[in-house]
Amino acid sequence: MKHHIRIAPPGPKASRIIEITKKHTYDSTFVYPLVIKGGHDCVIEDVDGNEFLDFTSNVGSCPLGYSHPEILQVLKEYSNNGAHKIAGQDFYSEEHAALAERLVSILPRGFKVFLINSGAEAVENSIKIAYRKMGPLPGVSCKNAFHGRTLGALTFTSSKPVQKTNFPELPVLRIKFCITDDDPEINSAENILKENKVAFIISETVQGEGGYSIASKKFIQNLRKLATKYGVPLILDEVQSGLGHTGKWWAFEHYGVEPDIMSMAKALQVGATGFRVELEPTEKGVISSTWGGGARIDMAVGAKTIQVIEKEKLLENAIKMGTVLKNGISELCGKNGIEDVRGIGLMIGIECQSKERRDAVLLSMFRHGILALGAGQKAIRIIPPLIINEEQVNEGISVIHESCSAL
Ligand SMILES: Cc1ncc(COP(=O)(O)O)c(C=O)c1O
Numbered sequence: 001m002k003h004h005i006r007i008a009p010p011g012p013k014a015s016r017i018i019e020i021t022k023k024h025t026y027d028s029t030f031v032y033p034l035v036i037k038g039g040h041d042c043v044i045e046d047v048d049g050n051e052f053l054d055f056t057s058n059v060g061s062c063p064l065g066y067s068h069p070e071i072l073q074v075l076k077e078y079s080n081n082g083a084h085k086i087a088g089q090d091f092y093s094e095e096h097a098a099l100a101e102r103l104v105s106i107l108p109r110g111f112k113v114f115l116i117n118s119g120a121e122a123v124e125n126s127i128k129i130a131y132r133k134m135g136p137l138p139g140v141s142c143k144n145a146f147h148g149r150t151l152g153a154l155t156f157t158s159s160k161p162v163q164k165t166n167f168p169e170l171p172v173l174r175i176k177f178c179i180t181d182d183d184p185e186i187n188s189a190e191n192i193l194k195e196n197k198v199a200f201i202i203s204e205t206v207q208g209e210g211g212y213s214i215a216s217k218k219f220i221q222n223l224r225k226l227a228t229k230y231g232v233p234l235i236l237d238e239v240q241s242g243l244g245h246t247g248k249w250w251a252f253e254h255y256g257v258e259p260d261i262m263s264m265a266k267a268l269q270v271g272a273t274g275f276r277v278e279l280e281p282t283e284k285g286v287i288s289s290t291w292g293g294g295a296r297i298d299m300a301v302g303a304k305t306i307q308v309i310e311k312e313k314l315l316e317n318a319i320k321m322g323t324v325l326k327n328g329i330s331e332l333c334g335k336n337g338i339e340d341v342r343g344i345g346l347m348i349g350i351e352c353q354s355k356e357r358r359d360a361v362l363l364s365m366f367r368h369g370i371l372a373l374g375a376g377q378k379a380i381r382i383i384p385p386l387i388i389n390e391e392q393v394n395e396g397i398s399v400i401h402e403s404c405s406a407l
Pocket of ligand 1: 059118119120123146148208209239265266
């Protein structure tokens with residue numbers, strides 16, 4: 001709502017910071033002139049005193065919003081501890097052990113984890129574990145997938161050509177990411193597996209960057225069956241969907257399957273590769289990372305985040321609020337340039353009729369004090385913090401309606 005906006009963004013402070021940033025850094029994928037200063041609850045404040053209701057949770061990285069008392073307490077406890085960024089691959093820490101223990105408690109039985117920095121690194125280590133077992137064979141990945149942008153992970157990403165042009169690739173075989181059970185290509189992985197030796201199959205269950213598309217149940221269940229039948233590890237990428245945004249800890253739980261290897265990050269604050277214990281490399285040093293679990297403070301926040309999601313029943317809240325949000329936005333379907341509204345829990349995609357229309361809606365929402373981001377070619381991604389309440393959800397719905405119908 002406009003009442004959050006004191007100065008039409010970008011205000012003077014934001015303009016100055018953006019100018020310096022553009023002068024000295026690569027102009028990355030900035031969407032609108034938001035310069036973050038702080039936040040509270042589900043609200044992000046900019047440097048000019050504007051307040052925005054956050055429907056991005058920083059792409060799922062801030063599931064508890066910006067002032068959860070238990071997270072603030074962790075930050076306080078670490079404020080006098082200088083030994084926060086440690087070589088966590090070489091030295092042990094209590095935070096590393098505590099996060100691993102908590103994480104394993106919500107993973108499929110028989111999994112171990114390896115803590116690293118980012119989502120892309122979690123994918124890198126997932127594919128390394130698979131290559132180590134299977135050899136340097138092609139990997140199977142989906143069209144429109146996003147698995148990160150480091151060079152190894154980037155091969156298996158295919159959401160946008162700009163991310164890949166002129167960059168060399170590992171061997172890869174691509175299949176369609178099927179969103180309906182009756183898709184004629186639902187079983188196309190089998191043709192590939194019959195004719196080729198492969199190292200792994202990697203997929204998201206909800207494509208994030210690719211446009212918030214939700215895999216058909218049969219498609220994911222087929223991948224699981226085929227991976228087992230052909231003795232190939234199935235890697236499921238939970239970097240964006242994991243830790244509760246779909247209303248379950250892991251999006252694959254909606255499909256009644258378990259992966260052999262999985263990648264996690266974002267809400268966890270650090271990256272993590274999970275793997276069946278049988279796949280653990282037997283020699284030391286096979287997989288690695290620059291900083292182990294990132295910083296000790298991040299690992300401590302990650303562990304606390306899992307604990308709070310459990311304690312405050314935020315998985316249930318994701319389902320409840322997600323239903324209200326999806327129903328409210330769905331009223332726009334077929335009107336005002338909105339073609340489709342889809343989602344699971346608090347991961348909701350709004351498909352617009354064109355990229356231009358999508359960008360205009362995002363900008364209008366921003367000017368009305370609601371933050372959302374794009375995904376895919378022409379979708380809006382809605383992924384609010386898990387703590388969002390009904391009043392905030394309704395505020396978001398009315399701004400989305402206003403923004404779509406005003407254009
Ligand atoms: C499904 C998925 N995998 C991997 C990544 C890469 O994660 P990061 O940006 O932490 O490297 C992302 C990031 O958006 C993602 O959504």
